[in-house]
Amino acid sequence: xxxxxxxxxxxxxxxxxxxxxxxxxxxxxxxxxxxxxxxxxxxxxxxxxxxxxxxxxxxxxxxxxxxxxxxxxxxxxxxxxxxxxxxxxxxxxxxxxxxxxxxxxxxxxxxxxxxxxxxxxxxxxxxxxxxxxxxxxxxxxxxxxxxxxxxxxxxxxxxxxxxxxxxxxxxxxxxxxxxxxxxxxxxxxxxxxxxxxxxxxxxxxxxxxxxxxxxxxxxxxxxxxxxxxxxxxxxxxxxxxxxxxxxxxxxxxxxxxxxxxxxxxxxxxxxxxxxxxxxxxxxxxxxxxxxxxxxxxxxxxxxxxxx
Amino acid sequence: xxxxxxxxxxxxxxxxxxxxxxxxxxxxxxxxxxxxxxxxxxxxxxxxxxxxxxxxxxxxxxxxxxxxxxxxxxxxxxxxxxxxxxxxxxxxxxxxxxxxxxxxxxxxxxxxxxxxxxxxxxxxxxxxxxxxxxxxxxxxxxxxxxxxxxxxxxxxxxxxxxxxxxxxxxxxxxxxxxxxxxxxxxxxxxxxxxxxxxxxxxxxxxxxxxxxxxxxxxxxxxxxxxxxxxxxxxxxxxxxxxxxxxxxxxxxxxxxxxxxxxxxxxxxxxxxxxxxxxx
Numbered sequence: 175x176x177x178x179x180x181x182x183x184x185x186x187x188x189x190x191x192x193x194x195x196x197x198x199x200x201x202x203x204x205x206x207x208x209x210x211x212x213x214x215x216x217x218x219x220x221x222x223x224x225x226x227x228x229x230x231x232x233x234x235x236x237x238x239x240x241x242x243x244x245x246x247x248x249x250x251x252x253x254x255x256x257x258x259x260x261x262x263x264x265x266x267x268x269x270x271x272x273x274x275x276x277x278x279x280x281x282x283x284x285x286x287x288x289x290x291x292x293x294x295x296x297x298x299x300x301x302x303x304x305x306x307x308x309x310x311x312x313x314x315x316x317x318x319x320x321x322x323x324x325x326x327x328x329x330x331x332x333x334x335x336x337x338x339x340x341x342x343x344x345x346x347x348x349x350x351x352x353x354x355x356x357x358x359x360x361x362x363x364x365x366x367x368x369x370x371x372x373x374x375x376x377x378x379x380x381x382x383x384x385x386x387x388x389x390x391x392x393x394x395x396x397x398x399x400x401x402x403x404x405x406x407x408x409x410x411x412x413x414x415x416x417x418x419x420x421x422x423x424x425x426x427x428x429x430x431x432x433x434x435x436x437x438x439x440x441x442x443x444x445x446x447x448x449x450x451x452x453x454x455x456x457x458x459x460x461x462x463x464x465x466x467x468x469x470x471x472x473x474x475x476x477x478x479x480x481x
Numbered sequence: 482x483x484x485x486x487x488x489x490x491x492x493x494x495x496x497x498x499x500x501x502x503x504x505x506x507x508x509x510x511x512x513x514x515x516x517x518x519x520x521x522x523x524x525x526x527x528x529x530x531x532x533x534x535x536x537x538x539x540x541x542x543x544x545x546x547x548x549x550x551x552x553x554x555x556x557x558x559x560x561x562x563x564x565x566x567x568x569x570x571x572x573x574x575x576x577x578x579x580x581x582x583x584x585x586x587x588x589x590x591x592x593x594x595x596x597x598x599x600x601x602x603x604x605x606x607x608x609x610x611x612x613x614x615x616x617x618x619x620x621x622x623x624x625x626x627x628x629x630x631x632x633x634x635x636x637x638x639x640x641x642x643x644x645x646x647x648x649x650x651x652x653x654x655x656x657x658x659x660x661x662x663x664x665x666x667x668x669x670x671x672x673x674x675x676x677x678x679x680x681x682x683x684x685x686x687x688x689x690x691x692x693x694x695x696x697x698x699x700x701x702x703x704x705x706x707x708x709x710x711x712x713x714x715x716x717x718x719x720x721x722x723x724x725x726x727x728x729x730x731x732x733x734x735x736x737x738x739x740x741x742x743x744x745x746x747x748x749x750x751x752x753x754x755x756x757x758x759x760x
Contacts, residue, residue: 210628294502311513357506451603
């Protein structure tokens with residue numbers, strides 16, 4: 175055990191008397207996160223059990239589960255849940271798929287690879303607001319360039335309203351999201367691919383394995399911890415994504431892209447229904463929590479050594 | 482000679498695919514630049530041409546006169562800088578506590594940090610507003626720094642922890658034996674060895690400050706304190722301001738993070754993945 179490279183934590187600390195140092199180190203972080211994230215989230219959840227007026231100055235009144243009863247009977251809430259799930263599934267599959275394919279592509283050795291990697295990962299550095307400004311123009315029904323491409327490829331008689339047609343808005347939103355998000359995941363997956371031992375591929379080749387077999391039996395197991403972690407992160411980040419959806423479509427047209435987070439915001443700030451907005455937000459939090467727990471449960475089941 | 486030609490020929494599909502992917506990724510960026518330098522009349526026609534009919538660089542001068550983008554960018558820069566400093570300081574402490582000590586509550590601390598990634602900002606914005614009003618942080622850039630940093634500190638802690646974990650124990654132990662304190666080990670050994678991860682965290686924090694929209698749009702009311710995301714967002718869907726000025730402003734807003742990214746790319750990649758990938 176004592177030989178070779180060990181993480182700091184295993185060797186350095188086996189003190190007979192517990193040190194207070196880690197607590198001093200962690201305290202500022204815990205206090206900061208506690209004040210700015212955890213305390214407010216507690217407040218928000220408390221608000222969901224009250225009737226709170228934002229403008230009138232009437233003190234909040236405790237109403238128990240009334241807001242939750244209203245939520246379960248609310249069609250708009252269930253539609254937002256479905257929209258959130260559809261959006262998340264679409265984003266996770268298309269972004270991770272694009273990221274994996276491009277990472278595999280960039281894993282080849284070729285001239286100009288560094289340059290190509292720089293170009294492909296550029297959208298990661300793009301501010302979301304700037305991305306929305308560009309894509310709003312590309313999607314524009316009247317003057318947008320996407321219609322030029324679409325009418326080259328498909329037999330369409332007239333320009334399409336990519337953001338105004340309720341059947342297409344989700345597609346357009348996901349399209350922009352792929353462009354903005356895949357670079358980060360591609361970069362991380364590429365590093366994971368490069369960490370897979372080359373000797374394994376050589377050995378498989380000698381054993382007569384084709385490229386698909388080596389992908390399945392060597393590449394995929396090699397990158398699966400990274401792939402799993404990245405899938406979890408993109409899932410919970412997609413659940414709470416706000417800026418790009420809010421600015422591109424505002425949840426419209428006809429609520430076609432209104433995810434739960436957008437609904438929370440609209441309820442609180444457009445309809446000034448503070449307590450009901452908090453209720454929807456709390457429901458979203460529970461949903462994200464359930465997905466995370468499912469992930470860790472699944473990971474433990476299929477890969478008991480991972481944690 | 483013949484063989485090298487053949488080898489390159491075989492690689493043609495690879496090069497073609499790389500070119501197509503690069504083209505698809507670059508096109509929206511090209512379109513932004515193109516739209517920002519051609520007069521409105523060429524943008525407001527269908528079908529638009531794929532090259533500039535007429536180049537008008539003066540749009541960039543005009544936009545600095547008509548849009549208060551100088552003020553916006555200054556505010557955005559201050560918020561980003563503050564977020565980076567606060568996030569780095571706190572992340573270093575938290576990551577060191579997680580990485581090189583075993584203590585009761587360690588797991589809880591780690592998972593609580595991870596859990597913050599699930600919190601929806603839309604649920605937080607009102608309670609934070611109420612607290613910040615009591616603290617006098619509403620309508621200040623410090624308030625934005627405080628909230629932006631809180632969202633990236635957990636990510637920073639996890640990136641740094643992953644990197645700290647890869648530093649061999651022997652190095653730290655030798656220093657401890659030589660009479661170095663635990664904080665001395667952090668300062669003289671762990672941090673200098675973790676430069677890529679520190680850069681990665683700094684970039685992630687800087688980008689968060691640069692890009693944050695929701696809190697900035699609800700907390701800031703004074704015009705001179707407006708940040709660029711909020712200012713630029715007012716142009717979405719409005720047609721009163723010429724398109725080339727709007728996309729020119731978007732370009733100006735984008736240049737800093739893109740250059741920052743391109744310079745730091747090498748560090749970012751090894752820093753982001755140095756620890757995380759081995760997971």
